[in-house]
Each structure stands twice: as structure tokens, then as C-alpha cells.
Amino acid sequence: MASPGQSSLFNVFTEMVSTTYRNHKKEIADNMSNHNALFRRLRTKGRYRTEDGGLSLVAPLEYASNGTYLRYSGYDKLNIQAADVVSAAEFPWRYVSVNIAANGGEIRNNKGENRMVNLVKTKVRNGIKSMGNGLSQDIYSDGTLSNQINGLQALISDAGTGTVGGINSTTFTFWKNTVQSAAAPLQGGGAVTVSDTTIENDMMLPLQLRITRGTDAPDFWVLSEDYFRFFAKSQVSLKRYAGDDEEADAGFVKLKFMGADVFNDTSASGIPTSHGYALNTDYIELVAHEDADMEIMPELSSVDQDAKITPILFQGNLIVSNRSLQGVMKA
DSSP states (O other): OOOHHHHHHHHHHHHHHHHHHHHHTHHHHHHHHHHOHHHHHHHHTTOEEEEOOOSSEEEEOOOSOOTTOOOOOTTOOOOOSOSOSOOEEEEOOEEEEEEEEEEHHHHHHTOSHHHHHHHHHHHHHHHHHHHHHHHHHHHTSOSOSTTOOOOHHHHSOSSSOSEETTEETTTSGGGOOEEEESSSOTTOSSOOOOSTTTIIIIIIHHHHHHTOBTTBOOOEEEEOHHHHHHHHHHTTTTOOOBOOHHHHHTTOOEEEETTEEEEEOOGGGTOOSSEEEEEOGGGEEEEEEEEEEEEEOOOEEOSSSSEEEEEEEEEEEEEESOSTTOEEEEO
């Protein structure tokens, strides 16, 4: 059993962790915004929100077209067939934790205000960075790891098919995403060797046109480093590095393609090499539970260890309501 003095010292550590984290919680989102172009777009566009509960996350489907459209005259019968076979995609909650932990030796050896403050700051800063970096990678992931967020590679797959949000896109073909493959391009013809002379007209343009419905068009491209270099070089005579002050302050370089913003992200962020994603972010959201939106939890005492543990929890998922208007470009 801990002595009264030791118990008090442990309580000081726990209270300081809680206070310090709450004062710096925003740094997790800032860290992700500064290192993940997709998260920044979702956040600045209001596509990052919280829910108060539910067994799953439900995304009402937003169809590109309705099959009951009918031209008629006079007493012709109208098409009264149900238009929707499925009405919503359901995504499971995913759970992430990072623990701010210290063993008794660390706590006792850092007794004294200045030493304790430095210990807590170091622990909290590491926890914040770890949570931000982990979520940043999961947002681009294929969701195949145990309990992993359905990241961008899962929602917009290289095959264009798969079961996403509980809907099998082989059965319901409207739920496929669009794939532009250099080996078998959308526009037909032979394989494309991706380079600065082909990436715009032979790779990006056909994909952009295929997933545009009037004014409903991709607003955001994110390219791996190799593809972004090709695109930037292709724009050499026209190139203008665009970006509002917020994006410039974050260090992001942004180009333009047919009105859409084009960013690059690094493999360290989780985006696969030789890939580009054309996104209509009106139909993509990152949703978190309001009580576990990177929230700090009450301390835990290890039963068989001389330690204190304070968890940080995230509960949520990346969801999509229209896959047909999303595209991937790959080698």
C-alpha cells in the first residue's frame, strides 16, 4: 500500500496531467492539420463533427441519379417503383487510446514543483504527438488492422469494389468508386507511363470528368510525393502556388487543377506511393463521439505495478455517403 505522502504525490502528478492536457488538447487537431492534408480539408470545411451516441455511424446515401426518372405524356403510367434498395451505409465505431503513464520511480524522483512540471509536460507532449500521428496514418489506411479506422484506402479502394459501410458494391454497383489505372485507363487505349507529360491529360483529366456531375465535382486532390512531382513539373509554365493564409502557415503547397485544390502528402502520413485521390469532400466526414473526441479519461491505477496511467480516447470513424463520386488514380 502506498504511504499517505506517496499517494498525495501520485495525485499531484495525475491532476497536473489532466490540467496540462486540457490546456493543450487542441494541439492534437493542430498536429494532424499541419501534417495531414485530408484532415485539414475536412476540418476547415466543417466535415469533422461529433455524435452523441448510437450503435453505429449512419450515412444516408446520396445517389447521383434516381432510376424512376420517366418521360411521359397524357395518361401514361408513372414509374412508382421504389427508387432505393438501400437507404444508408452503416459504419462501426472505432476506438483508439494513448496512455500517459509514469511509474512510481519516475514520480518520486521528480518530486518538487519544477521537476514534476517538466515530467508532466514531456509525457503530455509525447501523448499528444502520438495520438495525432497515429490518427493521421489511420485516416489514409485501408482499415485492415484490427479495430482500425476505415481510412481513405478502404473507402476508395484500388479495385473500386468491396463492402463499405455494410454495402456490397458488387451487388449494388452504384456504390463502386471510380478507378483510373495507368495499366488500364478509363479512356481506353494502351497503358500509360505516368510522367510529367502524361499525368494531367492522360491520368487526372479522364478521372475528373468521369466523377463530375455538373457542378458536383471533386474539390480536393491529394497526391503521393512521386505523383505530385510529376504534376508540379507539368505545370511549369502555368504554375501558381495557391493557398489561403491558414494553409500557407501550415506549410502546405497547393496547386490547382480544373478548379480543385491539389495537395501532396508524404508516405509518413500513410498515403501509398504512386497514388492520387480525387475527392468530393461534400460526401466524406470524419465523425467522433462527443465524449471521446480525443478526451482525457480518469486515471487508472495498475493492480500489480507501481504506476499511474491516464488514457486519452478517440471513438469515431471516417465515413462516406457517395462512393461513385470519389476516385483513385494509381500505377
